[in-house]
Structure formats: structure tokens, C-alpha cells
Amino acid sequence: MTDSSHRYVLLAALQFDETGIRALGEACRIAQRDSIAELHVVHAIAASLLPEHDGESTSIAAQLERAPIKLREYVDRACAGTTIKVVAHVRAGTPAQIILQTAADLDADMIVLGTHQRRGVEKLLLGSVAERVLREAPCPVLIAAPKSFHAAPASSSIEPPCPDCVEARNSPQDVAWCERHSHGRLRPHVYMPSDRPSTSVLGT
Numbered sequence: 001m002t003d004s005s006h007r008y009v010l011l012a013a014l015q016f017d018e019t020g021i022r023a024l025g026e027a028c029r030i031a032q033r034d035s036i037a038e039l040h041v042v043h044a045i046a047a048s049l050l051p052e053h054d055g056e057s058t059s060i061a062a063q064l065e066r067a068p069i070k071l072r073e074y075v076d077r078a079c080a081g082t083t084i085k086v087v088a089h090v091r092a093g094t095p096a097q098i099i100l101q102t103a104a105d106l107d108a109d110m111i112v113l114g115t116h117q118r119r120g121v122e123k124l125l126l127g128s129v130a131e132r133v134l135r136e137a138p139c140p141v142l143i144a145a146p147k148s149f150h151a152a153p154a155s156s157s158i159e160p161p162c163p164d165c166v167e168a169r170n171s172p173q174d175v176a177w178c179e180r181h182s183h184g185r186l187r188p189h190v191y192m193p194s195d196r197p198s199t200s201v202l203g204t
Contacts (some may be wrong), residue, residue: 005165006036006037007036007037007038008029008034008037008038008109008110009037009040009106009107009108010030010037010038010039010040010108010109010110010112011022011027011040011041011042011099011102011103011106011108011110011111011112012026012027012039012040012041012042012112013042013043013044013095013099013111013113013114013129013133014041014042014043014071014074014113014115015095015114016043016070016074018114018191019114019115019116019144020074020114021074021077021078021114022114022144022145022146023112023113023114023144024041024074024075025078025144026083026112026142026144027039027041027078027112027144028034028078028079028112030142031046031084031111031174032084033081037087038085038087039084039086039087040086040087040089040102040106040108041071041074041075041086041087041089042088042089042090042091042098042099042102043067043071043088043089043090043091044091044094044095044099045060045063045064045067045091045092045093046092046093046094046095050178052091056098060092061175062105063092064090064092065108066074067090068088068090071088071090072088075088077153081086082164091104095129096128096132096133096136099111099113099129099133100132100133100136100137100138100174103137103138103139104138107186108139109136109139109140110139110140110141110142111133111139111140111141111142112141112142112144113130113133113141113142113143113144114143114145115128115129115143115144115145130143131197140148162178162180162181164178164179164180164181165177165178165181183188
């Protein structure tokens, strides 16, 4: 095992589709922020999922021969304008098992992968890779899903800032709180469910 205190290994699982672009893009962004990060990319070729050409399944050998060129295209696109060094791995086998085994071989600190976010039968067939990796991974897993908040609009229940505190921060006195909120024992902000303990009056 390598001393992880001097390295941070990111493993991006790359499919040759939009999920791979998202996974690799997120991995590149993380690697850019950490000077000790090592970015590895693994592409798994599964015999049961090989595309057909002229009625015959493309051989694993042909896929293995073309994969490095295509992988390089994805890496160049995702990491353009950066100085990130990327190590690529191409393996044949079950995608989930390949991702998990590569993570173990590299002593990875995080796995980044995408998902199609399909439902029903499509989810069972295409989402099982992400589900298995999440369930069995020996390290944190980041799912690179497309950013969209249309189904979850912003909450309208967040407490607005205190106008007096805002005024105090804009004043030349260089203070953070208004007079009412400057007392450490006062808990003026209460959220639902309430964080303030209930009180009761006991008779004597």
C-alpha cells in the first residue's frame, strides 16, 4: 500500500457517452484544486455490451485497440487548458467489477462515475453499475449527475437576514451583529422544527 498522506488518487470511470463526459469533467475540476491529486481514468469493455457491426459483435480485441484513441479524445476535451496529468486504464470485463478492482489496485481515495438516471427496466440494466459501485466501493464515490434544480425549487422558508445586523455590518464601526443579536446567550433564530426546547410552568 502507498502512503496516502502524500497523494490523493481520483479514479474516474469513463463510458464513451455523456455520463463519461460528466464524470471526467468533475474529476478534472477536483484534481485542479489539489496539488497532490493523481487522476486516473478507467474504461471497461464488457463483452455482453459490445456494439454490433454488420450483424456481428465487435471483438474485444478490436475494442481494446480503438479504446485508447477514443479515451485520449475524451481526456483532451475534459482537461483542456489544464496541466493535469492523467493515467488511463483500459480493461475488459464486467464494468462494476473493473471499476472496483482498479480502485483497489490504485488505493483510490475517490471514485467518480456518471449515471444515466433512467427508471424502470432501463435503470435495472444501465444503473446497476453505479448502484453496485456505491454499495461495494472501499472509498467515497461521487456520482456526477447533471446539475438541475427544476424538480426542487429553492425553499421560501429560509429566515431572511436581520435588517439591523445588515445595517451594522455596513456601518464604519466594523461590527458583525446588531445590539439585539450581539449577546452570546440569546438564540433569536428559530427554525422548523424548532431548535428551541419546550418550556413548562410547574406549580408550587
